[in-house]
Amino acid sequence: MGVRGLSQLRIAANKYFINIIPDRCKECGLCIAVCPTKVLGRGSERNLRGFRYVVALNPEKCIGCRNCEYNCPDFAIFIEVGAK
Amino acid sequence: MAVAHPLDKYLRTDRIPTMWCPGCGLGIVMGTLLRAVDRRIKEGSLKRENVGFAGGIGCTARMTLYPLFDSAHVIHGRAIPFALAVKIVKPEMKMIVVGGDGDLAAIGGNHILHAIRRNADLLVVMVNNMIYGMTGGQVAPTTPRGLYTTTTPYGNPEREMNMIKLTAALGANYVARGSITHPQLLEQYLYKALGKRGLAFVEVISTCPELFGRHIGFRSPVDLYMEIRKRIVIKAKPSIEESDYSWEKGFVIGEFVDRDEPGFTDTIYEYLNKIRGGGVQ
Ligand SMILES: Cc1ncc(C[n+]2csc(CCOP(=O)(O)OP(=O)(O)O)c2C)c(N)n1
Ligand code: SF4
Numbered sequence: 180m181g182v183r184g185l186s187q188l189r190i191a192a193n194k195y196f197i198n199i200i201p202d203r204c205k206e207c208g209l210c211i212a213v214c215p216t217k218v219l220g221r222g223s224e225r226n227l228r229g230f231r232y233v234v235a236l237n238p239e240k241c242i243g244c245r246n247c248e249y250n251c252p253d254f255a256i257f258i259e260v261g262a263k
Numbered sequence: 264m265a266v267a268h269p270l271d272k273y274l275r276t277d278r279i280p281t282m283w284c285p286g287c288g289l290g291i292v293m294g295t296l297l298r299a300v301d302r303r304i305k306e307g308s309l310k311r312e313n314v315g316f317a318g319g320i321g322c323t324a325r326m327t328l329y330p331l332f333d334s335a336h337v338i339h340g341r342a343i344p345f346a347l348a349v350k351i352v353k354p355e356m357k358m359i360v361v362g363g364d365g366d367l368a369a370i371g372g373n374h375i376l377h378a379i380r381r382n383a384d385l386l387v388v389m390v391n392n393m394i395y396g397m398t399g400g401q402v403a404p405t406t407p408r409g410l411y412t413t414t415t416p417y418g419n420p421e422r423e424m425n426m427i428k429l430t431a432a433l434g435a436n437y438v439a440r441g442s443i444t445h446p447q448l449l450e451q452y453l454y455k456a457l458g459k460r461g462l463a464f465v466e467v468i469s470t471c472p473e474l475f476g477r478h479i480g481f482r483s484p485v486d487l488y489m490e491i492r493k494r495i496v497i498k499a500k501p502s503i504e505e506s507d508y509s510w511e512k513g514f515v516i517g518e519f520v521d522r523d524e525p526g527f528t529d530t531i532y533e534y535l536n537k538i539r540g541g542g543v544q
């Protein structure tokens with residue numbers, strides 16, 4: 180559980196964790212477009228507001244550049260360093 | 264154990280998700296601004312309790328609703344005089360004015376002229392999404408010539424207003440233009456701007472997919488973002504002349520002015536101390 184009871188997905192990704200907060204995602208696709216290694220993709224599950232939130236399709240390809248985090252307008256995705 | 268988003272500590276999380284449309288550039292501007300503030304707070308050059316936000320009216324000005332700092336949402340175009348009043352009575356404050364091109368360059372145009380002339384100690388962040396977003400995508404003074412908007416169905420016949428040239432001419436201490444398509448670079452400009460006395464003006468080229476993108480053939484947030492990114496030209500030391508933009512020529516981003524003249528607060532306190540023989544703080 181993350182913020183105020185919102186669920187949070189924490190995906191081990193190479194040397195990082197990709198954290199996704201599904202109920203904040205607005206399905207804009209910006210994170211998918213700016214990821215240099217095509218880690219992220221469109222999801223099929225809907226969140227609280229009916230948006231199909233983003234998913235990590237190829238987490239092992241993550242290079243930790245944080246482009247997704249910087250370009251997400253809704254604070255719905257962020258990178259954590261530390262997974263082995 | 265789940266860790267929170269690194270910016271949650273600066274957000275009124277009960278108001279997130281924001282009211283902004285999916286993929287609107289405004290969320291990127293806010294995140295970037297908060298990262299720059301965070302850097303300043305962490306290094307000790309800014310105290311959290313001394314940061315204040317002020318905004319007028321518009322989708323951009325709505326930004327003042329979300330940061331977990333003192334903030335004020337005032338009337339259209341009038342955030343600058345509000346913020347300056349706070350700064351004069353509480354000089355320890357770092358006031359950040361956020362507004363759209365309509366709020367700051369159109370209805371608030373007169374206020375910004377005189378704030379710059381005075382070198383008022385404010386950080387003014389003007390988000391240029393090239394239209395009036397909140398009221399339905401009408402043409403703005405900043406709309407590039409030729410573009411279709413809600414109120415220019417045959418293309419905008421007027422010249423676009425270049426706020427970089429104006430702020431540089433009137434003597435702001437810091438003038439930069441960034442873009443939401445290059446948030447890491449924008450963070451550097453905002454970080455620098457937060458450390459300046461006098462007036463720091465940062466224009467941010469942004470996207471309104473809902474009401475700007477839709478009229479020019481880029482309705483999806485990703486398409487508009489990529490289209491704008493193609494039109495951004497990064498320059499290390501651009502000249503003021505290079506700040507003129509058009510849709511065809513694109514938008515030069517970079518730092519146009521960086522000087523250190525006394526700000527309005529210094530000037531006014533020095534003056535008061537002179538006429539009263541000291542003791543005014
Ligand atoms: C005195 C006054 N005049 C007009 C309006 C209507 N109005 C609301 S927002 C806006 C323009 C906002 O455009 P901009 O500042 O570019 O912000 P954006 O929504 O694009 O971020 C206008 C004209 C108003 N609220 N108050
Ligand atoms: S950190 Fe970089 S590589 Fe990893 S998912 Fe985000 S954008 Fe892709």
Ligand code: SF4
Binds near residue numbers: 204
């Ligand atoms: S950028 Fe943010 S809001 Fe947009 S799809 Fe990605 S996670 Fe969702």
Ligand code: SF4
Binds near residue numbers: 392472474
């Ligand atoms: S109308 Fe435009 S500027 Fe306003 S929130 Fe929607 S996309 Fe953003």
